[in-house]
Amino acid sequence: GAGVSQSPRYKVAKRGQDVALRCDPISGHVSLFWYQQALGQGPEFLTYFQNEAQLDKSGLPSDRFFAERPEGSVSTLKIQRTQQEDSAVYLCASSLGQSNVLTFGAGSRLTVL
């Protein structure tokens, strides 16, 4: 596609529910990043994929967070047993390679009640 597409744009979950956030990167982009942006803060790194390989997941805040990119294109960020502190915008970005300009998706805003 023309840009990075994220879905859903908005998600409201009850505490304890599992959620899945999807990212469709630009076709052919090798690198894919997930970021978490709390209200009023800059984004914070969660995890990085190069094709289907998850090369860095050091930013995932807990073992409730899991990301995958099984075929090297679409990626899913899954949050199990959501907590209120998980409320944030989750941004996906992709690039041709590590050293190329990033293209960001519009983000998925998660609200946990």
Place this chain on the structure above:
Amino acid sequence: KNEVEQSPQNLTAQEGEFITINCSYSVGISALHWLQQHPGGGIVSLFMLSSGKKKHGRLIATINIQEKHSSLHITASHPRDSAVYICAVDSGGGADGLTFGKGTHLIIQP
């Protein structure tokens, strides 16, 4: 971990004014990004630079590697420039992703 500081945090200016937003970081980097985020919208990459200066329309970005400092300038500012401008650095690991500043909230009044 790289510490990224932006200043000012908030800036209100009149249409036509020359705008400067500053970014400093603590550890050497391979690249620095300037990003624009509109309310309710996603993030748009404005510049990626590792040295010198880049210009795109009314936007100019400069970086001084020795001083670990970058500036984003907007000439002839316009209300549509109102947004949050975020500085982000790539510390060279690539796979570590970017470290972001907290952003500068810019409002240009007509």
